[in-house]
Amino acid sequence: MDETKQQIVCLIGGAATIGLIKGAEELYYTLHPEDANKFPYLKTINPLPPLDDWLVLAIPAVVTLAGVAMKKPKVKYFGLGGLLFQGANFIRIIVMRSGWMASGQMSFSNVPLRNATVRIAPIKEI
Numbered sequence: 136m137d138e139t140k141q142q143i144v145c146l147i148g149g150a151a152t153i154g155l156i157k158g159a160e161e162l163y164y165t166l167h168p169e170d171a172n173k174f175p176y177l178k179t180i181n182p183l184p185p186l187d188d189w190l191v192l193a194i195p196a197v198v199t200l201a202g203v204a205m206k207k208p209k210v211k212y213f214g215l216g217g218l219l220f221q222g223a224n225f226i227r228i229i230v231m232r233s234g235w236m237a238s239g240q241m242s243f244s245n246v247p248l249r250n251a252t253v254r255i256a257p258i259k260e261i
Contacts, residue, residue: 142212149195149216157191157221182232184225192221 136144164176164187172178177186195217202211 138208141209145209145212146216146219149198149213149218150220151216152213153191153195153217153220156194157224160187160191182229182236184228184232188221188225188228192218192225195221 160175164170170176175187175190179185179189195214197214199211199214199218202208202214
């Protein structure tokens with residue numbers, strides 16, 4: 136197998152592994168709602184993702200840095216695959232939460248909307 140094919144396999148493997156880790160973490164959160172607002176499911180400032188998403192992002196970042204430090208290209212590309220998966224997930228979460236905030240469905244400070252004092256007008260009213 137040539138080098139490019141090995142890199143692609145490592146990228147896909149890293150993305151799939153982080154996808155499975157993220158899926159398992161979300162499954163646990165869904166099955167144990169009593170653990171909401173406990174570590175690692177702590178909220179951060181809006182529109183940034185909760186702490187659990189940051190921790191899942193840290194896993195491939197550390198793997199990538201370890202691969203670079205050890206000069207192991209397969210480890211580096213495995214980590215990069217995970218970063219591609221979780222990086223895209225991060226962007227999705229930020230865009231989604233920003234849309235909720237702009238539409239008035241979520242406040243800036245995680246305060247329930249009935250207590251929020253600022254109303255953003257929909258585009259049709261502007």
